[in-house]
Amino acid sequence: xxxxxEQALNGFSIGAQYSLLAxxxxxxxxxxxxxxxxxxxxxGVAGYAMFAMAAMGMTDPWLLVVFAMATVTLVALxxxxxxxxxxxxAPPTTGLLTAFGVGIILQNLFLLMVxxxxxxxxxxxxxxxxxxxxGHNFTILQFLEVGVTSVAIxxxxxxxxxxxxxxxxxxxxxxxxxxxxxxxxxNRVIATAFAISGLLASIAAIFFIARRGAIDxxxxxxxxxxAFVACVLGGxxxxxxxxxxxxxxxxxxxxxxxxxxxKLAGLRDASVFLIVGVILVFRPQGILGRRVELGDxxx
Amino acid sequence: MNTIAFAERTRGSRPFLDxxxxxxxxxxxxxxxxxxxxxxxxxxxGSPFIIRLTATAFINxxxxxxxxxxxxxxxxxxxxxxxxxxxxxxxxxxxxxxxMIKASMIPNAPFGLAGVEVGALYAFLISxxxxxxxxxxxxxxxxxxxxxxxxxxxxxxLVIVQGVLVTWTDLFRGAQAFFGIPKVVGLGLIIVATAAxxxxxxxxxxxxxxxxxxxxxxxxxxxxxxxxxxxRLRLIAWVLGxxxxxxxxxxxxxxxxxxxxRAFYFHTxxxxxxxxxxxxxxxxxxxxxGVALLTVLLELIRIxxxxxxxxxxxxxEMLGLSGLMLGVIIVAVMCFRSDGFMGGHEIEEVFAMLxxxxxxxxxxx
Amino acid sequence: xxxxxGVSINYGPVSAVRNVSLKVEKGEIVALLGPxxxxxxxxxxxxxxxxxxxxxxxxxxxxxxxxxxxxxxVRRGLTLTxxxxxxxxxxxxxxxxxxxxxxxAKGADFHADIEMCFELFPILAERRHQTGGSLSGGEQQxxxxxxxxxxxxxxxxxxxxxxxxxPRIVGQIFRLIRDLRQRDLTILLVEQNAHEVLRFADxxxxxxxxxxxxxxPAARLQEAGALMQAYxxxxxx
Ligand SMILES: Nc1ncnc2c1ncn2[C@@H]1O[C@H](COP(=O)(O)OP(=O)(O)OP(=O)(O)O)[C@@H](O)[C@H]1O
Ligand SMILES: [Mg+2]
Numbered sequence: 093x094x095x096x097x098e099q100a101l102n103g104f105s106i107g108a109q110y111s112l113l114a115x116x117x118x119x120x121x122x123x124x125x126x127x128x129x130x131x132x133x134x135x136g137v138a139g140y141a142m143f144a145m146a147a148m149g150m151t152d153p154w155l156l157v158v159f160a161m162a163t164v165t166l167v168a169l170x171x172x173x174x175x176x177x178x179x180x181x182a183p184p185t186t187g188l189l190t191a192f193g194v195g196i197i198l199q200n201l202f203l204l205m206v207x208x209x210x211x212x213x214x215x216x217x218x219x220x221x222x223x224x225x226x227g228h229n230f231t232i233l234q235f236l237e238v239g240v241t242s243v244a245i246x247x248x249x250x251x252x253x254x255x256x257x258x259x260x261x262x263x264x265x266x267x268x269x270x271x272x273x274x275x276x277x278x279n280r281v282i283a284t285a286f287a288i289s290g291l292l293a294s295i296a297a298i299f300f301i302a303r304r305g306a307i308d309x310x311x312x313x314x315x316x317x318x319a320f321v322a323c324v325l326g327g328x329x330x331x332x333x334x335x336x337x338x339x340x341x342x343x344x345x346x347x348x349x350x351x352x353x354x355k356l357a358g359l360r361d362a363s364v365f366l367i368v369g370v371i372l373v374f375r376p377q378g379i380l381g382r383r384v385e386l387g388d389x390x391x
Numbered sequence: 392m393n394t395i396a397f398a399e400r401t402r403g404s405r406p407f408l409d410x411x412x413x414x415x416x417x418x419x420x421x422x423x424x425x426x427x428x429x430x431x432x433x434x435x436x437g438s439p440f441i442i443r444l445t446a447t448a449f450i451n452x453x454x455x456x457x458x459x460x461x462x463x464x465x466x467x468x469x470x471x472x473x474x475x476x477x478x479x480x481x482x483x484x485x486x487x488x489x490x491m492i493k494a495s496m497i498p499n500a501p502f503g504l505a506g507v508e509v510g511a512l513y514a515f516l517i518s519x520x521x522x523x524x525x526x527x528x529x530x531x532x533x534x535x536x537x538x539x540x541x542x543x544x545x546x547x548x549l550v551i552v553q554g555v556l557v558t559w560t561d562l563f564r565g566a567q568a569f570f571g572i573p574k575v576v577g578l579g580l581i582i583v584a585t586a587a588x589x590x591x592x593x594x595x596x597x598x599x600x601x602x603x604x605x606x607x608x609x610x611x612x613x614x615x616x617x618x619x620x621x622x623r624l625r626l627i628a629w630v631l632g633x634x635x636x637x638x639x640x641x642x643x644x645x646x647x648x649x650x651x652x653r654a655f656y657f658h659t660x661x662x663x664x665x666x667x668x669x670x671x672x673x674x675x676x677x678x679x680x681g682v683a684l685l686t687v688l689l690e691l692i693r694i695x696x697x698x699x700x701x702x703x704x705x706x707x708e709m710l711g712l713s714g715l716m717l718g719v720i721i722v723a724v725m726c727f728r729s730d731g732f733m734g735g736h737e738i739e740e741v742f743a744m745l746x747x748x749x750x751x752x753x754x755x756x
Numbered sequence: 757x758x759x760x761x762g763v764s765i766n767y768g769p770v771s772a773v774r775n776v777s778l779k780v781e782k783g784e785i786v787a788l789l790g791p792x793x794x795x796x797x798x799x800x801x802x803x804x805x806x807x808x809x810x811x812x813x814x815x816x817x818x819x820x821x822x823x824x825x826x827x828x829x830v831r832r833g834l835t836l837t838x839x840x841x842x843x844x845x846x847x848x849x850x851x852x853x854x855x856x857x858x859x860x861a862k863g864a865d866f867h868a869d870i871e872m873c874f875e876l877f878p879i880l881a882e883r884r885h886q887t888g889g890s891l892s893g894g895e896q897q898x899x900x901x902x903x904x905x906x907x908x909x910x911x912x913x914x915x916x917x918x919x920x921x922x923p924r925i926v927g928q929i930f931r932l933i934r935d936l937r938q939r940d941l942t943i944l945l946v947e948q949n950a951h952e953v954l955r956f957a958d959x960x961x962x963x964x965x966x967x968x969x970x971x972x973p974a975a976r977l978q979e980a981g982a983l984m985q986a987y988x989x990x991x992x993x
Pocket of ligand 2: 796
């Protein structure tokens, strides 16, 4: 029973990270139809930003966190401006492949400017301390992950319902042209979507880095693939779907860690993807997605 | 493609079909001639290093052509092909490696595979057949999905294949290299295989199936309304593509003699995908151009990467430069010429255009 | 107020509009008529900057519009309710109206304008928390018009507001459009329902297969056979 509760929180806290990443993907996709394959690299950007700060002698964790979040948001805006704006009206495949190229660029920039080898970022490791709550062992990080993610999601909901640009983003998911006819600037709507996706990714990144204590140039690949999985599970482009898909994925992963013996540890990722495949066979539109027929406007 | 033109074409009167067939044959012939000329030239004059590079490039070309068969015709981004390359390589290794070597390497292989040795040719054939079979099984799921969901499934295939290879140590040796595969394939055989694959891809693209598939990729509803079974077409392209990619893996195993699961993961998937994109994935000629361009370019950058001295200035080692350039090229191609270098055209179309321009130029001048 | 001068519009190799000129003066109701595929929607889209011009110029309040993007045109008082209504199906009625006022701050007059819309269309007040997609066709058209009014336009362009609506609702909408004139609004109305529109329009243009076939007083088109002639041949004004 103890074990169960601990693992459940573990699953939720890992799932929370996937949810944050998946939400960012889903927001950008729903607003401009772009499948941002480079989304995972935001984790690397956050990591290397913190690493650079720490290398210059600034090791205050709060400062690092704020700096990382600001850098990622800025990078997201720059990428939108430089790489994604030229392909804004191109077919989805072009956008996906552009993003794929952007991802490769960022990875190799980390590699070129820092090192191909992993680097330690120990400043946030204090968060891994265990605390005892009602007889169970948890880490501070787990509470933070669940708590901060909940706050972020609540903030996002408020933004989408309570601000005009949020309304525009929701409307743009179905009909961008008419949003422009209202006098809403397309560039502003899309830039906001990117900024939000970067901000959410930076939060997830901080948690990832706190858990691992180290960074490497290719650290973004697996998380972004998982975030894609979360999106597909929930129904691509659906925001609630992204959250649910992310949490589900976290629980499944923890379940697999518990169930699979160490000898089969190499099959953990494979099993996650196998489960995705099976779900897609029975519900090609995802769990919360609407049924999409061949020929509908999709990614 | 315009729906009506498409309808006309699929109904296709005989002579028209034959003209198309002739065009495709001529186009394939050009590609084969160019590939063979490059290959033979390298065989005759190349240093061992250049020969090695060319052989790898040709194997990549086979993989990229396999990628093109599915992606270029169905317009679904595929990242799973590196998994099929792995399957092709490992199946070949298991069947072709001498029993003696296997006894020390995979003594506990299931199904008595440790005691099986069929010779390189049969191993190659079995491997391509098995890869196609797996292509068929995965394809049945894949064709039900569209767009990004289909792409995610191809990624799933890659991750699952990798997971199985690394975990099933009794059969695949896990993370350790699989060695001792007979090195019976040289550049010559690779050229022959490349030529065959180029012809197959061109013929498929030009066939009625290929034309219908491409039409359905641009306008799925119209194609379905015309009674085109889109799923079946995509399945055929997927299986054919898997077979060709598997063939690339099998050749690699028989050429290199040693294989390693890690070599068939995202890095290979991304590199070959980039080649397809840069050349233009909608044409077979594009696949060839993409492989040639990126192979040469990346090799040149790799010299820089190691740190060189130019005019007395010593440049430091710059690991990651080739990857950086790769990314920049992809983004640039997507922004400025999203159909790739060849813009979806085949070689004979380019020749025809040049000829027309030449004739027009002469008339003026 | 709006001067469209010698405009041509192409879709790739297809020419949709050829050398069309059209003028709307302040306070007028101008009807733009023509059969399906005449190029009416294309012309309005071009006026909003959603389609590039192949030739010609568009001026609004004396200002050249060619350099301005769609958003800036809205800010200058040019508004379009698009063909097929295009209400935001996943947003509530209130949220739709809110977005309609995207070019203005959310001050006191914003709330006054919402009240004004609810006065014009009492049914929308009842449905204020319902999503746009759950409204009937007529209600959606009213919402589309109300949403356009929220930007406080000086020229309102309406693209087939009667499309797919029952005659009774159409009458209601047309009455409303006539009332809008009293609110200091200039209107360019695209319609298939020619006879009804000509009764209250000041001037009319007839477009057919991308070319202007008639330009002149609406009343003249009401004469027997004139409209038919304009549709199929050239009627000299
Ligand atoms: N997106 C498009 N791509 C290609 N051609 C188009 C496009 N939109 C319109 N056209 C063509 O331009 C011409 C004019 O179309 P438009 O929609 O402007 O006509 P319309 O007068 O509004 O017709 P309707 O009364 O049916 O709305 C038509 O021949 C149409 O086929
Ligand atoms: Mg129209």
